[in-house]
Each structure stands twice: as C-alpha cells, then as structure tokens.
Amino acid sequence: MPNRISRRSLLGAAGASAALAPTIASSQGANSQGAAMADNDKIGFAIVGLGKLSLGQLIPGLKVAKGAKLAAVVSGHPEKARRVAAENGLPADAVYGYDDYDRIAKDPRIDVVYIVLPNSMHAEHTIKAFKAGKHVLCEKPMATTTADAEAMIAAAKAAKRHLMIAYRCHYEPQNLDVMRRLRAKSMGKVRQINTTMGRQADLSDPSDVWRLDGKMSGGGALGDMGVYGVSAARYLLNEEPIAVQAWAQTDRADPRFKETEDLINWQFRFPSGVIANGSTSFAYAPTMAFEVICEQGRLDADPAAFYGGNRLTVIKGGQAQPPIPAPPSDQFAREMDWMADVVRGKAPMVSPGEEGLQDMRLMQAILESAAKDGATVKTDWGYKRAVDPAAVVDVPGKA
Structure with missing residues (x-):
C-alpha cells in the first residue's frame, strides 16, 4: 500500500508553533509554570511496551517533565529493553520483562506504570x-470491552490507587482554549459539532496489523482514531450524549477490513439540543479536526489533535481571523506531570477510568446502531464528568 502512515506518524507530523494569542486564565495544577523538581523528588514512571509512542514521545517527554521521570522499562524484547535503558541512564535492574513484571511490587523507584500495549x-x-501497589496511566481506548474497563476500575479501587486514562487533549493548550471559549459563550450557544478523525491504515506496518485485528484492537478505526472524536464532543460541551445513530460502510474486499469496520459515521444528540456528527476511517486522507458551530460564529481546529502544530481559526461575522497556533508544549510531559501531581495529592483527577469506560460504552453503542443501519440507541446512563478540564488545567505561558 502506497500511503505508509500510522496514527503515531500522523499525530506527530506537525511541529509545535508560536504562543496562543487570547488571554486564558490559568489555575493551580501540575502544569503550572514553575521550576523542575530535583530528580529525587520526581515521580517515577515505568513504561510498559517500547513501541513508537514510547520511544518517540513518552520517554522524550519524561526528559522535559517537571515532576516525573523514567524509572523503569518493561518489554518482551530483552535486548531492546536493555538498549533503551542504557540510553536513558537506567541501571540493569530497572529492566523488566513480561515474565517478571510482578517484580515491580518490590521496586520503590516505580510510582506509576504507564501501559502502552x-x-x-x-x-x-x-x-x-x-x-503490585502501583498507580496506572493507561493508553486509550482503555480496553477492548466494557467488562475489562470495569474490572480495571474495580482493581484501582481495591488497591486504593489512581487509574488515569491518557486523554492528552484534556491537557493540550488549543483544546483547552476552545473549551474555555465555549464555556464563556463567546459566540453564543453551540448548535453543532463536527469531528473527523482518520487516516490510511497500512498492513505493512506492524503497529497497524494489530489495530486491524478485531480481538487485539476491539474496534479498528473507531477505537484508534474515532475515540478522539467521541471524547472531543463530550469535553468540548462538558455534556454527555443521550442518544446515538450510526452507519458503517466497509469494503470487505479490502484485505485491511476482514475483522473490523472501516468508515463509520455517527450522530450524538445532547441534552442541550446540540447535535454532534462524528466520522472515522482507516481508508481516507489523514485528518484530525473538529468544527464547533455556534449562534454567532465558528471555531475550526485543524489540526486539532496532532502532537504539535495544532491551529485554531475563529470565524465571526463571516470573517476568518488569522489562525491561532497552539503554544509550544510537550503534550506528553504535561499529561505525565499532571498524573505525577495527582499521585502527590496536588491536582484533581481529570481523566479517570470512568472517562475511559464512558467512551467504551459510547463506541459500543455506535457499533450497535451501525449494525442496525442507524437505529437509535439510548445512551443516557447518568454519567457525569467529575472534573471539567477547562476549570482546572492551565495553559503554558499564562499567569
């Protein structure tokens, strides 16, 4: 297949750019602008799984984090793990395999385990x-079934430890800016949201092979890319959908889609009357964008969820203002620093396991509706977000 682009390369395609123009009030939390802590005071992270995200984003992010550090690596490839450990100054006993993973219980250097599998x-x-008595930061989607997600939440409660799901957009400056604009009703009420999240999957890329495997991924494009749109509609509005309709279109002759759906479109209905249209695909041009249409204008975030280079265009009175680049920041450092301060008791949990479970349930409802050719599926389960990211997470450079 000619287009060899993975989610990780898509998300990291654009570099970070200039500072955000509008003034945004900051709040106290893990990402406030302060000096980095002494190394001995930082929260130690064990990275479980040494794939593209870990090597390209997480380990570099820990090098610039203010209150978190790399403490150990876990991998099924011993030579690779030893090499990565040596490159990052870790001792030999900070290298773990899946066969001796339980040994982390006796390692006081590890406070948080980051699951990247x-x-x-x-x-x-x-x-x-x-x-093993550790806190957990887990990549999204948090599981392949709601039963597994519920078991993870129950295990966290039983252990009296924190479970955070890696919703980095909760901490990303541009997304926070849009959330705050919407909370302030700067362009009147929101009427509609459109999210488009997808790319071309490639069977020659090992990381895409498991994403196209129904059992390993749990949902193909929907779980890999669509989860960004499902989550975005919810955090942009700070509301939960009460019903969904969805449709799927998949070419089964395409070898990529033997076990998962390809193009999925859905429509959420929210209590406020807002309609959110979402789309995801593993067979269309790479895009990660959202559009918020209000009574008096429009907010276009394109890209909206890259690792860097996100941009926001404000259209009001029929006139588009110059695009606003997100301020330079390492999204993964911000996310891990937040988790570190949650562990310290200095920041509220913004992205708990319950957030991941809600998205799991909504994606399940999307697939259920699509299987019934757009039948309405009720989603008013009574869930309410415990903490609004717009109310507590700061933005770099804002006093």
Whole structure:
C-alpha cells in the first residue's frame, strides 16, 4: 500500500508553533509554570511496551517533565529493553520483562506504570500493576470491552490507587482554549459539532496489523482514531450524549477490513439540543479536526489533535481571523506531570477510568446502531464528568 502512515506518524507530523494569542486564565495544577523538581523528588514512571509512542514521545517527554521521570522499562524484547535503558541512564535492574513484571511490587523507584500495549493487553497489565501497589496511566481506548474497563476500575479501587486514562487533549493548550471559549459563550450557544478523525491504515506496518485485528484492537478505526472524536464532543460541551445513530460502510474486499469496520459515521444528540456528527476511517486522507458551530460564529481546529502544530481559526461575522497556533508544549510531559501531581495529592483527577469506560460504552453503542443501519440507541446512563478540564488545567505561558 502506497500511503505508509500510522496514527503515531500522523499525530506527530506537525511541529509545535508560536504562543496562543487570547488571554486564558490559568489555575493551580501540575502544569503550572514553575521550576523542575530535583530528580529525587520526581515521580517515577515505568513504561510498559517500547513501541513508537514510547520511544518517540513518552520517554522524550519524561526528559522535559517537571515532576516525573523514567524509572523503569518493561518489554518482551530483552535486548531492546536493555538498549533503551542504557540510553536513558537506567541501571540493569530497572529492566523488566513480561515474565517478571510482578517484580515491580518490590521496586520503590516505580510510582506509576504507564501501559502502552495493544488494547487487548491493557486490562491484564493494568490489574497486575494495581496488585503490585502501583498507580496506572493507561493508553486509550482503555480496553477492548466494557467488562475489562470495569474490572480495571474495580482493581484501582481495591488497591486504593489512581487509574488515569491518557486523554492528552484534556491537557493540550488549543483544546483547552476552545473549551474555555465555549464555556464563556463567546459566540453564543453551540448548535453543532463536527469531528473527523482518520487516516490510511497500512498492513505493512506492524503497529497497524494489530489495530486491524478485531480481538487485539476491539474496534479498528473507531477505537484508534474515532475515540478522539467521541471524547472531543463530550469535553468540548462538558455534556454527555443521550442518544446515538450510526452507519458503517466497509469494503470487505479490502484485505485491511476482514475483522473490523472501516468508515463509520455517527450522530450524538445532547441534552442541550446540540447535535454532534462524528466520522472515522482507516481508508481516507489523514485528518484530525473538529468544527464547533455556534449562534454567532465558528471555531475550526485543524489540526486539532496532532502532537504539535495544532491551529485554531475563529470565524465571526463571516470573517476568518488569522489562525491561532497552539503554544509550544510537550503534550506528553504535561499529561505525565499532571498524573505525577495527582499521585502527590496536588491536582484533581481529570481523566479517570470512568472517562475511559464512558467512551467504551459510547463506541459500543455506535457499533450497535451501525449494525442496525442507524437505529437509535439510548445512551443516557447518568454519567457525569467529575472534573471539567477547562476549570482546572492551565495553559503554558499564562499567569
């Protein structure tokens, strides 16, 4: 296949750019502008899984984090793990395999375990980490089934440890800016949201092979890219959908889609009357964008969820203002610093396991509706976000 682009390369395609123009009030929390802590005072992270995200984003992010540090690596490839450890100044006994993973219980250097494995492995290694007495930061989607997600949440409660899901957009400056604009009703009420999240998957890329495997991924494009749109509609509005309709279109002759759906479109209905249209695909041009249409204008975030280079265009009175680049920041450092301060008791939990479970349930409802050719599925389960990111997470450079 000619277009060799993975989610990780898509998200990291654009570099970070200039500072955000509008003034945004900051709040106290893990990402406030302060000096980095002494190394001995930083919260130690064990990275479980040494794939593209870990090597390209997480370990570099820990090098610039203010209150978090790399303490150990866990991998099924011993030579690779030893090499990565040596490159990052870790001693030999900070290298773990999946066969001796339980040994982390006796390692006081490890406070948080960051799960960066194929989705089907999240629950097993999260629960093991809780049994070892560690806190957990887990990549999204948090699991492949709602039952596994519920088991992860129960394990966290039983261990009296924190479970955070890696919703980095909760801490990303541009997304926070849009959330705050919407809370302030700067362009009147929101009427409609459109999210488009997808790319071309490639069977020659090992990281895409498992994403196209129904059992390992749990949902193909929907779980990999669509989860960004499902989550975005919710955090942009700070509301939960009460019903969904969805449709799927998949070419089964395409070898990529033997076990998962390809193009999925859905429509959420919210209590306020807002309609949110979402789309995801593993067979269309790479895009990660959202549009918020209000009574008096429009907010276009394109890109909206890259690792860097996100841009916001404000259209009001029929006139588009110059695009606003997100301020330079390492999204992963911000996310891990936030988790570190949650562990310290200095920041509220913004992205708990319950957030991941809500998205799991909504994605399940999308697939259920699509299987019934757009039948309405009720989603008013009574869930309410515990903490609004717009109310507590700061933005770099804002006093």
